Amino acid sequence: FGFRHNVVLRGSHLILRDVRSEGAFEDGVKVTSTVEQPTASDWGLIVDCDISGFASQGIDHYGASNWLITKNEIHHPAPDPVTGRMSANAIGIKGGSHNVVLTRNVVTDIVGESSRGAFVVGGGGDNFLEGCTDCVISDNTIIGYQGPAVTMPSARRPQIFRSTIRSGLVGIAIGLDPDVRRLQTPQLMRTVDAWIEANFIDATI
Numbered sequence: 001f002g003f004r005h006n007v008v009l010r011g012s013h014l015i016l017r018d019v020r021s022e023g024a025f026e027d028g029v030k031v032t033s034t035v036e037q038p039t040a041s042d043w044g045l046i047v048d049c050d051i052s053g054f055a056s057q058g059i060d061h062y063g064a065s066n067w068l069i070t071k072n073e074i075h076h077p078a079p080d081p082v083t084g085r086m087s088a089n090a091i092g093i094k095g096g097s098h099n100v101v102l103t104r105n106v107v108t109d110i111v112g113e114s115s116r117g118a119f120v121v122g123g124g125g126d127n128f129l130e131g132c133t134d135c136v137i138s139d140n141t142i143i144g145y146q147g148p149a150v151t152m153p154s155a156r157r158p159q160i161f162r163s164t165i166r167s168g169l170v171g172i173a174i175g176l177d178p179d180v181r182r183l184q185t186p187q188l189m190r191t192v193d194a195w196i197e198a199n200f201i202d203a204t205i
Contacts (some may be wrong), residue, residue: 002024005030005060014044023053025081026060033063033095042066054074054088058107063095070101075108094123094131094154102135107142116165117151117173118142121158122191130171131155138162148173149201152191157193171201 007030008190012119014045021028028051028053035039041064047073051058058074061067069091077088090107093100107118121141122131133156140163142149165171 004016005046006054008032009044009064010041010088012041012043014041016046016049016068018048020050021052022055023078024055026054026056028052028054028057029059031059031061031064035177038177039090042200044068045070047071049073051104055080055091057085057089059091059195061091061100063097064098065098067097067100068083068103070103070105072105073108074105077110077133087113087116087155089116089120090142092120092143093135094120097132098134100132100135101138102140103138107140108144110144111146113138113147115125117148118145118167119150121152122154133157133160140164142167146167152194155191155194156189158191159196160199161195163199165201167201171199172196 004025005027006024007016029046030043044067048089051074052070055078059069070100070108073089079085088110091102101130107139110118119137121135131154135155137150137157137160143166145167149165149167149172150160151173152177160172174194
């Protein structure tokens with residue numbers, strides 16, 4: 001409770017199960033590899049966790065491949081400790097991750113930024129690597145997120161299916177606005193070969 005990152009996962013074949021994370025100043029759970037060891041955090045599982053009170057991301061997943069993130073509840077973030085604004089999102093996958101599966105997670109009661117999804121698949125800003133290759137988002141529930149439910153600024157072969165999205169702004173957003181790409185992320189790889197099928201999207205709430 002109350003650390004910059006409540007849980008940091010750096011290493012291979014890791015399991016985080018049945019953990020309650022509250023009140024991180026930045027990310028509730030951070031999965032990360034390093035430039036020196038790009039495969040150091042490959043293979044892992046995050047399951048049955050309750051994550052809340054984070055100011056940036058519930059789960060920040062950077063540069064780690066072959067992970068399953070499932071049956072977690074992510075909700076009620078906290079304001080940014082510097083700006084005081086609500087700008088958090090649930091899960092971000094970036095840094096060249098490969099084969100990451102998000103399934104059967106529930107996201108509720110998050111007020112985020114209009115440009116960033118509850119799930120973000122891709123890098124932005126100074127993250128010039130593609131966000132994720134062969135990332136799968138299936139059978140998740142996203143309710144009441146005040147922004148896009150899923151954004152994919154930079155991904156290769158992402159898949160989104162059988163998810164329930166009840167969002168007040170946008171269901172699924174692919175790619176970046178051309179002006180944003182040109183001014184902020186000119187080197188970022190474009191999203192290609194996306195597969196979206198059998199989702200339920202209700203943007204009337």
